Amino acid sequence: MHISAEVSSTTSNQTQQQQQQQQQQQQQQQQAEPQQPQQQHITTVATNTTTTTAGSTKRRNAEANNNNNNSTNNNNNNNNNNQKTKAVDTSPYLTPENLIERTVDVLLAEHPGELVKTGSPHVVCTTLPTHWRSNKTLPIAFKVLALGEVMDGTIVTIRAGNDENFCGELRNCTAVMKNQVAKFNDLRFVGRSGRGKSFTLTIIISTNPIQIATYTKAIKVTVDGPREPRSKVRHQGFHPFAFGPQRFGPDPLMAGLPFKLPG
Numbered sequence: 001m002h003i004s005a006e007v008s009s010t011t012s013n014q015t016q017q018q019q020q021q022q023q024q025q026q027q028q029q030q031q032a033e034p035q036q037p038q039q040q041h042i043t044t045v046a047t048n049t050t051t052t053t054a055g056s057t058k059r060r061n062a063e064a065n066n067n068n069n070n071s072t073n074n075n076n077n078n079n080n081n082n083q084k085t086k087a088v089d090t091s092p093y094l095t096p097e098n099l100i101e102r103t104v105d106v107l108l109a110e111h112p113g114e115l116v117k118t119g120s121p122h123v124v125c126t127t128l129p130t131h132w133r134s135n136k137t138l139p140i141a142f143k144v145l146a147l148g149e150v151m152d153g154t155i156v157t158i159r160a161g162n163d164e165n166f167c168g169e170l171r172n173c174t175a176v177m178k179n180q181v182a183k184f185n186d187l188r189f190v191g192r193s194g195r196g197k198s199f200t201l202t203i204i205i206s207t208n209p210i211q212i213a214t215y216t217k218a219i220k221v222t223v224d225g226p227r228e229p230r231s232k233v234r235h236q237g238f239h240p241f242a243f244g245p246q247r248f249g250p251d252p253l254m255a256g257l258p259f260k261l262p263g
Contacts, residue, residue: 115145120213122148123203128218130198133225135171135190144175144182144203148211156182159202160218164194168221177205189221196220 116127126143144156154177160168168191175182182205193199201215 116215118203118213118215120203120211122146122211123205123213125201125203125213125215128201128215129226131220131222131226132189134192134221134223135188136225137186137188142184142187144177144184144205146177146180146182146205146211150177150180150205150207150211152176152178154182155206157204157206158184158187159204160189160191160193160199161202162193162197162199164197165191165199167191168193168199189219191221192223193219193221195222 114126115124117124124145124147126140128142129139132138142158156175156177158170158173160170162168168189171188171190172184172186175184189199198217198220201218203213203215205211205213
């Protein structure tokens with residue numbers, strides 16, 4: 001009996017210990033369950049914070065890129081505008097181009113209406129009449145002025161043509177350069193330019209290398225030449241009594257005779 005009592009007491013003690021252990025485990029589980037949601041909440045908050053930070057960083061980068069692109073476009077536009085705007089030469093030194101332009105301007109100002117520019121910046125010539133008669137002497141001698149260095153004795157030749165008459169006939173179309181001027185004595189346009197069309201002159205200076213200048217729409221050459229339009233021609237009006245009886249004045253030979261009635 002004593003042994004059985006000890007066994008039963010031992011068994012009861014073990015049972016109590018097991019119950020206590022189970023209770024402790026349940027308490028630990030209950031304590032662990034609230035911690036897991038907290039950890040999940042912390043993880044979610046951290047993830048959201050990271051996402052927000054990344055999004056704001058992307059926005060900042062995009063804004064920075066847009067600003068850079070806008071600044072680049074503005075710089076390009078400014079550069080284009082600067083290129084389109086003609087640069088003003090403010091340098092105190094004269095370049096050959098500026099000197100030639102000023103020389104041409106001075107010549108044209110000194111001889112208004114007499115000289116005209118050609119397609120070459122180094123060549124000017126005298127102005128031709130807009131309309132002229134075929135094979136007729138020009139009102140003034142045609143001259144070619146060279147602004148560059150051209151030796152005396154250089155031959156200068158004139159050619160005329162257009163799309164209808166590609167090589168119009170000319171007379172006395174060759175001259176010799178002297179003191180930078182080639183004077184054509186009695187230059188005549190024999191070939192006709194066509195109705196409503198003008199010749200383009202080609203000035204050939206036989207230097208080495210050769211120099212060629214063009215004078216566009218220089219002169220219109222026709223058979224009759226310039227004439228007054230028909231609408232402006234004034235015709236005398238017809239008088240109905242032009243051929244009727246007219247009253248004549250006294251005869252100067254009969255003025256000295258005495259007046260005498262007939263009959």
